[in-house]
Amino acid sequence: MRFEIVTIFPEFFTSIFENGILRRALAEGLVSVGVHDLRAFTHDRHRTVDDRPFGGGEGMVLKPEPLAEALASLGIQPKAARQKGPQAADSISSEGGGGFNPRIKPQSIGALAPEEKLVIEPVLYQGTTLQLAEKLEIEPVLCQGTTLVVPQMQQQERGALATEGSYSEKSPSRPHVILLSAQGRPFTQAMARELAATERVVLICGRYEGVDERVNELYCDMELSIGDYVLSGGELAAAVVVDATMRLVPGVLGNEASGDFESFGVADAEIAAADDGVPRSQHGAGGLLDYPHYTRPAEFGGLRVPETLLNGDHAQIRRWRREQQLRKTLANRPDLLEGAALSKEDRKLLESIRQEIG
Numbered sequence: 320m321r322f323e324i325v326t327i328f329p330e331f332f333t334s335i336f337e338n339g340i341l342r343r344a345l346a347e348g349l350v351s352v353g354v355h356d357l358r359a360f361t362h363d364r365h366r367t368v369d370d371r372p373f374g375g376g377e378g379m380v381l382k383p384e385p386l387a388e389a390l391a392s393l394g395i396q397p398k399a400a401r402q403k404g405p406q407a408a409d410s411i412s413s414e415g416g417g418g419f420n421p422r423i424k425p426q427s428i429g430a431l432a433p434e435e436k437l438v439i440e441p442v443l444y445q446g447t448t449l450q451l452a453e454k455l456e457i458e459p460v461l462c463q464g465t466t467l468v469v470p471q472m473q474q475q476e477r478g479a480l481a482t483e484g485s486y487s488e489k490s491p492s493r494p495h496v497i498l499l500s501a502q503g504r505p506f507t508q509a510m511a512r513e514l515a516a517t518e519r520v521v522l523i524c525g526r527y528e529g530v531d532e533r534v535n536e537l538y539c540d541m542e543l544s545i546g547d548y549v550l551s552g553g554e555l556a557a558a559v560v561v562d563a564t565m566r567l568v569p570g571v572l573g574n575e576a577s578g579d580f581e582s583f584g585v586a587d588a589e590i591a592a593a594d595d596g597v598p599r600s601q602h603g604a605g606g607l608l609d610y611p612h613y614t615r616p617a618e619f620g621g622l623r624v625p626e627t628l629l630n631g632d633h634a635q636i637r638r639w640r641r642e643q644q645l646r647k648t649l650a651n652r653p654d655l656l657e658g659a660a661l662s663k664e665d666r667k668l669l670e671s672i673r674q675e676i677g
C-alpha cells in the first residue's frame with residue numbers, strides 16, 4: 320500500500336520513517352510513502368499557504384488553492400469528478416484506474432433491517448467497507464473488518480452492489496483521501512484495518528486554525544481525529560495513522576500476528592490462540608485492552624512475574640491473560656466492556672472482579 324502525505328513540514332517525517340518496523344516495511348517494499356511539501360504548490364515569492372479567516376477570529380487558515388494543486392499533482396480529482404464513473408472516479412496519475420467492485424454475500428440480498436449486519440465477501444471485495452459506505456452514501460454505525468453495520472439500506476441498492484462485479488487485478492480501489500483534524504471522526508483500530516486493505520491513502524495535514532472547509536467538501540472522503548485534544552497540526556496525527564495502519568499490512572509484522580487478528584473481527588483469547596495453544600497479544604482485538612506482558616528477569620524491583628506464566632500450562636496462561644484483559648479494561652476503559660465480545664465465562668469473571676474491587 321502507499322501513503323501520500325501533504326504537509327508544510329515534510330522534514331517532520333524523516334526520522335519517523337527511518338526507524339523500527341516502518342523502516343523495514345519501506346525497505347522491503349511492503350509499503351511506500353510519498354511526502355509532499357505544500358509550499359511547492361504556491362506561486363508567490365513568500366510561498367504563502369495560509370490566510371486570515373473570513374468572518375474574523377484567531378489564527379490563520381490553510382488556503383484551498385495550494386492544497387487543490389497538490390492533490391491534482393497526485394492525480395486526485397474533486398469527489399464529484401471521481402464519482403462520475405469508474406474511469407473518472409479512479410483515475411490515479413501513475414497507478415492506473417479501475418472500478419469499485421464490492422460483492423456482498425448472497426445471503427445478504429434482500430431487505431436489510433436497520434442496524435443489520437452486511438457481510439462483504441472478503442475474497443471478492445477489494446476496497447474497504449468505509450469506501451462501500453461512501454459508495455452507498457450511508458453513514459456506517461460500525462465498520463469492523465469486512466462487516467458493515469448500516470442504519471438502513473434499500474433492497475435495490477444492495478442488489479445493484481451484489482451484481483456489480485467481482486475482484487479484478489486491474490481494478491485497484493481508488494485512493495482514500497483523509498483530512499487530519501481535531502473535528503474528525505475518532506481513529507480506531509478497526510479503521511486502521513480498513514485502511515491497511517486500501518492501496519493508496521492520501522493524508523492532508525491541517526495546520527494553524529484549520530483548513531478551508533471547501534477542501535474537505537470537495538476532496539476528502541473522511542475527516543479523522545486521533546483523539547479529543549487539539550494538536551498544533553496534523554503531522555503527528557498522520558504519523559500515528561501511518562504507523563497504526565502499516566503494521567497491519569500483510570508481511571509487515573515479522574510473526575504475521577496482525578494477519579491472524581485481522582481475520583477475527585471480534586477475536587477473543589480462544590480464537591486468537593495460535594497453533595501452539597499460546598494466546599498472542601491482543602492489542603485491542605475483541606474489544607478488550609491487551610493483557611500485561613513480562614520478560615526476564617523473573618524477579619525485578621521486588622516483584623515476581625506471576626507464577627502462572629512460568630509453569631508452561633497453556634490453558635491456565637490463556638485463562639490468566641483473559642482475566643487480566645478484563646481487569647485492565649475495567650480499570651482503564653470500562654466504556655469498552657459494553658461493545659466487547661464476552662463469553663458467559665468472561666461475564667462471570669467480570670462480575671467476580673467487580674465484587675472483589677468493590
Ligand code: ADE
Nearest residue numbers: 499500501544545550556
Ligand atoms: N489536528 C489538530 N488536532 C488533531 C487531532 N486531535 N487529530 C488529528 N488532527 C489534528
